[in-house]
Amino acid sequence: MLLDVSGVETFYGRSQVLFGVDFQVGEGEVVTLMGRNGMGKTTTIRSIMGLTRPARGEVMFGGRTIVGLSPFRIAQCGIGLAPEGREIFPTLTVHENLVATAANPLGAARPWTTRRVFDLFPRLGERRAQAGALLSGGEQQMLAIARALMTNPRLLILDEATEGLAPLVRDQIWQVIQDLKAERQAILLIDKNLAHLVRVADRHYILEKGRVVWSGTSQDLSRDSAAAHRYLGV
Template identity: 50%
Template sequence: MTQLLTVRGLHTFYGESHILHGVDFTLEAGQAMSLMGRNGMGKTTTLKSVLGLVTPRGGEVLFNGSDLSTLPTWKRMRQGIAYVPEGRGMFHNLSVKEHLQLAARPGTNGQQEWHYDRVLETFPRLAERLTNLGTQLSGGEQQMLAIGRALLTNPDLLILDEATEGLAPLIRKEIWEVIAHIKDSGMSTLIVDKNIQVLKNLCDRHVVLVKGQVVFDGDTAELLSDLETVETHLSV
């Protein structure tokens, strides 16, 4: 398989606080990867380092063979990356329809497999609320809108940070079903979440962080063979 995202030796600081200590992992094209760890272990900092939202002091980020390490965030995203942030990132003055229209563009191959109508078919609840402001939606609906907006950029890689955090169980189940559908479509995904019971079945590869270091990196068979140890790393 083709290596899509390669992270090598990331060392990231906030001020004098050393958060990431040489983080390494590789995501291959078409794979779904989970990035797990307790709160404060460096998951979101890893994503922000990949996206250029924070600048690591060491290491490199390669995407489709190109070095992104010196590029600003917007240029990294234009390489074919979409990001669904924790907190969903709604624009206060845009309707649901405007959120979706603003994001829509062809992918890096010039195709637009995810288009406006396909997103509304995937999230019929959004079709009922097109004139509502994004900030007027429920938490679950906002997450649907954030994912739909990201899909309309037709990325090669979809990154989801805490995709189901704080949602009601039924809405959480619906979001996981959509993410599974996205994975089955062949789109590569990098998912930060704590739900190992879902992730072990959904993802092909798994990375676990403890205090900014990778303590587990393996496929699902390796995860299941060492599940007790991994669960210990994730427990409070």
């Protein structure tokens, strides 16, 4: 497995948020973390990225442990994050945002460049000289994804990939995710749009109060309407 999360327990102060979370992402897979708000999805991402260190458990990436590494070192291992809230550099232009963190630490044979990114997101190419703060919410989300791709990650993590976006922009981002999957980009995806998630993802994990309570394929989830209703409210 490319990413193997095993028995992760994470706290904020004395408050425990994750209770033995286990899941895996393989090479070229699209895998989702699902669940209602406040169930531990973003904390799981923070635990993987070293932003909140797990108290117990293991996170293996590419066959090596990454628990205890700084977020910078974890990114260098080949994990790119488009975080919830986007967190682009507001005073930098689109082009400057892209090149500010661009890297190819693993020597990808066909690395991401600004030209490739603008082919994927033509709107960013049109706005390349625009300051990040002046972009629309959808454009900022495109930029957050593009900036993560410019690190040439083995695993791309998208936290709330389409939340709060206009329908047309959401459709564009889902198409980009499909395109990346066709290129066998491994993706760990958090989103609430069940219909799109079932179409694009290979496997799913549902979190409930910091625990994985269901896992399976898209076919499994489509058949298990009771689980979707109980844990996702759909």
